[in-house]
Amino acid sequence: MLKIARILFTCKERTVAVIACMAMSAMAHGQTAVLPLQDLTSFQNPGKSWQIAGNVSADLSDENEFNVGKGTGVLVNMPSRRNKGQDLLTTFEHGDVDLELDFMMAKGSNSGIYLQGRYEVQLLDAWGSTHRSAASLGGIYERWDESRPEGQKGYQGYAPRQNVGRAPGLWQHLKISFQAPRFDASGKKTENARIMRIELNGVIIQEDVELFGPTRGSISNEEKATGPLRFQGDHGAVAFRNIKVNQYSKPRPxxxxxxxxxxxxxxxxxxxxxxxxxxxxxxxxxxxxxxxxxxxxxxxxxxxxxxxxxxxxxxxxxxxxxxxxxxxxxxxxxxxxxxxxxxxxxxxxxxxxxxxxxxxxxxxxxxxxxxxxxxxxxxxGVREFLISERDLSPDVEADPIIVSAQERPVLRSFMDLPGQYRVTHAASVGSPNQLHYTYDLDHGTLIQLWRGDFLDATPMWHERGDGSSRPLGSVQRFGKPTITLATLASDQAAWATDTTGTTFIPKGYSLDQNSEPTFRYQIYGATVQDAIRVIENGKGLQRELNIQNPASGLYARVVEAEKIEDAGKGMYLINDKAYYLRLDDLAGAKPIIRTVSGRQELIVPVRSKLTYTILY
Missing domain, CATH: 2.60.120.1560 (Jelly Rolls)
Incomplete structure (x- = not known):
C-alpha cells in the first residue's frame, strides 16, 4: 500500500514532492497518472546508480554507457563498478494496471520491468538479432526451479511474436496491460495473473498470456493482489520517460x-x-x-x-x-x-x-x-469490459496471406500511408534480417522502413482484392512521398512537391546477385542509379545514389523532419531520437540543415555520388 506518512512528510518539504503526492494519490485511487520525474521521491530507497536527467543519449560504440544532460523528466540508471546498481521499486502498489512508457537501452544493456515486483517483462538491447526467446526484448521471463534437471530449470517463459526493437540510444515505446491474480476471502488464489497484451513500438508482441507464478528474480514467490512496479537496475544502463500508470480497482457499472x-x-x-x-x-x-x-x-x-x-x-x-x-x-x-x-x-x-x-x-x-x-x-478505475453478450466478432473471411522475407522478395502493390495517401507504384523489399523497406517508383524515393515480419498481402490477393499490402512490423515512415533530387536556385529555395517540370521518368530496377534491387530513373536530364542495401545483421539501410550528367544546382533532400540533431562525425538524430542518419560519402559536398515552414530539412549539393545510412 501507499506509504502515506512518508509522502505527506516529504510533501511539506518540497513543491516538487507535492506534485509527486498528487500523482501517487491518483494512482492509488485508480486514475491515470504520469509518474512524476522531478526527483526520485516516487521510489523506495533509490540506489546511487539511479538519477533524474533532462536528456540522455548513447554512443553506438560504448557498451553500457549514456551521456546525461541536466534537467528533469528522464529516469536514468547507470550501474558501474563503483555503483553496481539495484532495482528500483515504486512507493505505490498496483493490481490490475495499464503501463505505458518510453525507454532507451544503452549498447549491450539488459534490464526489465516487474509487474507487482514479481512478473518480469524483459528489456534488452537486441539490435541486429533475429533470435527470439523468453529473454529477448519484450519476452516474459522464465520461472525458475533449482530442483529441476539441468537445462530444464527455466520454464514457462514466453518469447515475443516479433523482434521489433530499435537501436541503442533510440527511444522505444512500450504498453503493457496486466491483470493481477485473484484471491478469495480466505486468501486462496482463485485465478492466475495474466499479461493481457504487450505492444512494443506499435506492434502487439504478447497477448493473453497466463502467468502461473512469479518469474525468476521476483521480490517474493508469494503472490498477492497488489505489489510495486519494479525497474531492474543491476544489469545495465537504461532510461525511462513519460511513465503513465492507469490502475483498475473500482467496481464495474x-x-x-x-x-x-x-x-x-x-x-x-x-x-x-x-x-x-x-x-x-x-x-x-x-x-x-x-x-x-x-x-x-x-x-x-x-x-x-x-x-x-x-x-x-x-x-x-x-x-x-x-x-x-x-x-x-x-x-x-x-x-x-x-x-x-x-x-x-x-x-x-x-x-x-x-x-x-x-x-x-x-x-x-x-x-x-x-x-x-x-x-x-x-x-x-474500470478497465474496458464487455457488458453485452459474448464478443461476437465478425466471421473470418479468409486466412491471412503473409509474405515471408526469407527469399528477399520485391513485392509491387499499393501502399497506404497515414493521411489517406495511397502510393500506387510501391515496391516493398524484404530481408531475412527482418529489416524491410518500401520504395515509391513514382517519385524515386524511400517512403518507409520497418523491423519485424514482412507483409500482410491479404487485402491484395483475397478474392478480387484492392491491390494493397500492409507492413507487419514496427514502421518508420518518412512523410508524404516527394522527389529525392531537385534543382534549386539557392540552398534556401523551396523543395519541389511533385515531379512536375522535372522530366522524371522511372526506368524500373535490376537485381544484384543477392536479389537486392537498384532502382533507376531519369530526372533533369541526369541518369540516376539508386541502390538501397540492408547492412550487416539488419541494423539499418545504406542508400547510394550514383548520378550521371547532374544538372546545375542539383540537390538531394536526405531527410525532412520535425527535428534534426547534429550528433557529430556525420551522425544525426532524427525526430527526438526516432532513428539515426549517418552521412557516409558526399563526394566532397557540405550538408545543410535548414528550417522550412517550422520543419527541418537536411539537403546536400549533389555531384556524382551520395551515400548515407539509416540506423534503426
Whole structure:
C-alpha cells in the first residue's frame, strides 16, 4: 500500500514532492497518472546508480554507457563498478494496471520491468538479432526451479511474436496491460495473473498470456493482489520517460431491469416510436445482458432496450458500441452518448454514482450480414469490459496471406500511408534480417522502413482484392512521398512537391546477385542509379545514389523532419531520437540543415555520388 506518512512528510518539504503526492494519490485511487520525474521521491530507497536527467543519449560504440544532460523528466540508471546498481521499486502498489512508457537501452544493456515486483517483462538491447526467446526484448521471463534437471530449470517463459526493437540510444515505446491474480476471502488464489497484451513500438508482441507464478528474480514467490512496479537496475544502463500508470480497482457499472421492444422493418434512421407498435416486447430476464439474439423472425428489425445502469463510481465513462449489419445508439442518464450511426460508435459521458436510465438501440437492416451487438464500457478505475453478450466478432473471411522475407522478395502493390495517401507504384523489399523497406517508383524515393515480419498481402490477393499490402512490423515512415533530387536556385529555395517540370521518368530496377534491387530513373536530364542495401545483421539501410550528367544546382533532400540533431562525425538524430542518419560519402559536398515552414530539412549539393545510412 501507499506509504502515506512518508509522502505527506516529504510533501511539506518540497513543491516538487507535492506534485509527486498528487500523482501517487491518483494512482492509488485508480486514475491515470504520469509518474512524476522531478526527483526520485516516487521510489523506495533509490540506489546511487539511479538519477533524474533532462536528456540522455548513447554512443553506438560504448557498451553500457549514456551521456546525461541536466534537467528533469528522464529516469536514468547507470550501474558501474563503483555503483553496481539495484532495482528500483515504486512507493505505490498496483493490481490490475495499464503501463505505458518510453525507454532507451544503452549498447549491450539488459534490464526489465516487474509487474507487482514479481512478473518480469524483459528489456534488452537486441539490435541486429533475429533470435527470439523468453529473454529477448519484450519476452516474459522464465520461472525458475533449482530442483529441476539441468537445462530444464527455466520454464514457462514466453518469447515475443516479433523482434521489433530499435537501436541503442533510440527511444522505444512500450504498453503493457496486466491483470493481477485473484484471491478469495480466505486468501486462496482463485485465478492466475495474466499479461493481457504487450505492444512494443506499435506492434502487439504478447497477448493473453497466463502467468502461473512469479518469474525468476521476483521480490517474493508469494503472490498477492497488489505489489510495486519494479525497474531492474543491476544489469545495465537504461532510461525511462513519460511513465503513465492507469490502475483498475473500482467496481464495474451494472445493468438491471432490462426490457426490450422489437420493431420489424428497415430503420436506417431513428424512428418515432409513438406511431409504431412493437412486434414483440418483454423483460430481458434475470441475466440483464444485452444481445442481438432475440429471434426477431426477420432479417430487418430494430431492438430498443431500456433499463437502469447502476454506477458505483462517479466520473467519466466511455461507451463503445458495435452494431454489425446496421446502426446503433446509446443514451445514458437522458444524454445522447452515441448518436444513431451505422456499424460502430463511441462516446463519453460524466455520470454520478447511483442508478441512471439507460437506452440502447440496435437496428439490423443489412440483409447480407449476420446480427452482432457488442457494447464495451470503461470508466474511472474500470478497465474496458464487455457488458453485452459474448464478443461476437465478425466471421473470418479468409486466412491471412503473409509474405515471408526469407527469399528477399520485391513485392509491387499499393501502399497506404497515414493521411489517406495511397502510393500506387510501391515496391516493398524484404530481408531475412527482418529489416524491410518500401520504395515509391513514382517519385524515386524511400517512403518507409520497418523491423519485424514482412507483409500482410491479404487485402491484395483475397478474392478480387484492392491491390494493397500492409507492413507487419514496427514502421518508420518518412512523410508524404516527394522527389529525392531537385534543382534549386539557392540552398534556401523551396523543395519541389511533385515531379512536375522535372522530366522524371522511372526506368524500373535490376537485381544484384543477392536479389537486392537498384532502382533507376531519369530526372533533369541526369541518369540516376539508386541502390538501397540492408547492412550487416539488419541494423539499418545504406542508400547510394550514383548520378550521371547532374544538372546545375542539383540537390538531394536526405531527410525532412520535425527535428534534426547534429550528433557529430556525420551522425544525426532524427525526430527526438526516432532513428539515426549517418552521412557516409558526399563526394566532397557540405550538408545543410535548414528550417522550412517550422520543419527541418537536411539537403546536400549533389555531384556524382551520395551515400548515407539509416540506423534503426
Amino acid at each position: 451494472e445493468l438491471k431491469n432490462l426490457t426490450y421492444k422489437i420493431y420489424q422493418g428497415r430503420y436506417e434512421k431513428q424512428p418515432q416510436y409513438d406511431s409504431i407498435p412493437p412486434e414483440a416486447e418483454g423483460p430481458q430476464g434475470t441475466s440483464n445482458i444485452l444481445t442481438s439474439n432475440l429471434e426477431a423472425g426477420t432479417k430487418q428489425y430494430l431492438i430498443r432496450y431500456n433499463g437502469t445502469l447502476v454506477v458505483k463510481e462517479p466520473g467519466e465513462y466511455t461507451f463503445n458500441i458495435l452494431a454489425r449489419g446496421g446502426s446503433g445508439s446509446i443514451k445514458v442518464n437522458s444524454q445522447d452518448v452515441v448518436p444513431y450511426r451505422s456499424w460502430e460508435g463511441k462516446g463519453t459521458v460524466t455520470l454520478p454514482a447511483g442508478e441512471v436510465p439507460f437506452e440502447l438501440l440496435y437496428s439490423k437492416y443489412m440483409d447480407w450480414e449476420r446480427p452482432v451487438l457488442a457494447l464495451r464500457v470503461s470508466g474511472p
